[in-house]
Amino acid sequence: MSRDFDHEGEDFDDELDEDFDEDFGDLPAPAGLDFDPTKTPEGYRSGFACFVGRPNAGKSTLTNALVGQKIVITSDKPQTTRTVVRGIVHRPDGQLVLVDTPGLHRPRTLLGERLNDLVMTTWSEVDVVAVCFPADEKIGPGDRFIVNELAKIRRTTKIAVATKTDLASPERIAEHLLDITALGRETDTDWAEIVPVSSVAGDQIELLGDLLIAQMPEGPPLYPDGDLTDAPEEILVAELIREAALDGVRDELPHSIAVVVEEMGLREGRPDDKPLLDIHANLYVERDSQKGIVIGHRGSRLREVGTTARKQISSLLGTPVYLDLHVKVAKDWQRDPRQLRKLGF
Numbered sequence: 001m002s003r004d005f006d007h008e009g010e011d012f013d014d015e016l017d018e019d020f021d022e023d024f025g026d027l028p029a030p031a032g033l034d035f036d037p038t039k040t041p042e043g044y045r046s047g048f049a050c051f052v053g054r055p056n057a058g059k060s061t062l063t064n065a066l067v068g069q070k071i072v073i074t075s076d077k078p079q080t081t082r083t084v085v086r087g088i089v090h091r092p093d094g095q096l097v098l099v100d101t102p103g104l105h106r107p108r109t110l111l112g113e114r115l116n117d118l119v120m121t122t123w124s125e126v127d128v129v130a131v132c133f134p135a136d137e138k139i140g141p142g143d144r145f146i147v148n149e150l151a152k153i154r155r156t157t158k159i160a161v162a163t164k165t166d167l168a169s170p171e172r173i174a175e176h177l178l179d180i181t182a183l184g185r186e187t188d189t190d191w192a193e194i195v196p197v198s199s200v201a202g203d204q205i206e207l208l209g210d211l212l213i214a215q216m217p218e219g220p221p222l223y224p225d226g227d228l229t230d231a232p233e234e235i236l237v238a239e240l241i242r243e244a245a246l247d248g249v250r251d252e253l254p255h256s257i258a259v260v261v262e263e264m265g266l267r268e269g270r271p272d273d274k275p276l277l278d279i280h281a282n283l284y285v286e287r288d289s290q291k292g293i294v295i296g297h298r299g300s301r302l303r304e305v306g307t308t309a310r311k312q313i314s315s316l317l318g319t320p321v322y323l324d325l326h327v328k329v330a331k332d333w334q335r336d337p338r339q340l341r342k343l344g345f
C-alpha cells in the first residue's frame with residue numbers, strides 16, 4: 001500500500017532491539033473459557049452495546065475494564081477515539097460485543113460530520129446504548145445534546161452509567177444520580193438502569209457487565225471464545241501509535257494527528273523462537289509547524305513516541321516489534337474528502 005501525499009517525510013527508525021527480553025506473558029484468558037461454544041446453554045444471551053458520552057467521559061477506559069485487556073486507546077485529550085473498535089466480553093451466560101464510537105459533537109469539519117453519521121448509525125444498530133456521565137463533573141449542555149439526539153432513536157435500550165466514581169464523594173455521587181434521573185425525564189428517555197462505576201478502582205464493573213448482558217436478546221455467541229476484539233491488528237497498532245503521539249501535546253494538535261500502518265509483517269529468516277514484527281507506519285499532521293512539535297528537538301519526541309508505542313504494541317501482540325515511524329504533512333486533511341478517505345474515514 002502506498003500513499004501519494006506529495007510531502008517530504010521525516011523519518012525515524014526506532015532502534016532495533018535485538019536483546020528484547022521483556023516478559024510479555026500470555027494474553028489474559030477471558031472469563032468463561034470452559035464453556036463449549038458449540039452448545040449454547042439455556043438462556044444464553046448475546047448482542048451489541050455501545051458507550052457514548054461527552055469527550056473524556058471514560059468510555060474507552062470502561063470498554064477496556066469490561067474486556068479485561070487494553071484494546072482501545074485512552075487519553076486525557078478530548079475526542080481522541082475515532083475508530084470503531086469492538087471489545088468482546090465473554091461470560092458463561094452470555095457475550096457482549098462493545099462498540100466504541102467517537103464522541104458526538106456539533107460538526108465543524110467534514111470529519112466531524114462523518115463521525116456524527118457514524119455515531120447515529122451505530123446507535124440504531126446496537127441492542128443497548130450506555131451513556132457515560134463522569135461523576136466528577138456536573139451534567140451540562142454537552143450531555144443534554146447527546147441524550148436529546150439519542151432520544152430520537154426510540155427502539156434501542158438506554159442505560160446510564162455514572163463513571164469515575166472514585167473521583168467523587170458519596171454525596172456528590174447521589175446528587176449526580178438524581179441529575180441523571182432528571183435528565184432522563186426531561187428528554188423523555190427511559191433509563192433501563194442507572195449504574196455508578198469506577199473503571200480505575202474496578203468498582204461495579206462486573207455488575208455493569210451483568211446488567212448489560214441481561215439486556216441482550218437470547219442467542220448463540222457472535223464471536224469465537226477467546227476473541228477480544230475484531231478490529232484488524234493494523235488499526236489497533238495505529239491507535240497505539242496515535243495514543244503515544246498524543247501524550248503531552250496540546251491545543252488543536254490532538255485532532256490533527258492521524259496514523260496509518262502501511263505495512264506489517266514478520267521479518268523473514270528469523271529463528272522461530274526469536275520472531276520480529278516489522279511495522280512501517282506514517283504519522284500525519286496538518287501543518288509543517290505541527291511536524292516540528294511531533295518530532296521535537298533533534299527527533300527526541302518522536303523517538304519517545306516510537307519507543308512507547310513499540311512497547312505497547314509488543315505487549316498487545318506478544319511479539320518483539322521493529323517500528324519504523326515517519327512523520328508527514330497532509331495539508332488540512334480534516335477538511336479534504338480525498339485525504340479523509342486515504343486516512344480511513
Ligand SMILES: Nc1nc2c(ncn2[C@@H]2O[C@H](COP(=O)(O)OP(=O)(O)OP(=O)(O)O)[C@@H](O)[C@H]2O)c(=O)[nH]1
Pocket residue numbers: 053054055056057058059060061062073074075076077078079080081102103163164165166167197198199200201
Ligand atoms: N480516576 C478515574 N479516571 C478515569 C476513569 N475512567 C477514565 N478515567 C480517565 O479519564 C480520561 C478519559 O478517559 P477515556 O476512557 O479516554 O475517555 P473517553 O470517553 O473514551 O474519551 P474520548 O475518546 O475523548 O471520547 C483518561 O485520562 C482516563 O484515565 C475512572 O474510573 N477513574
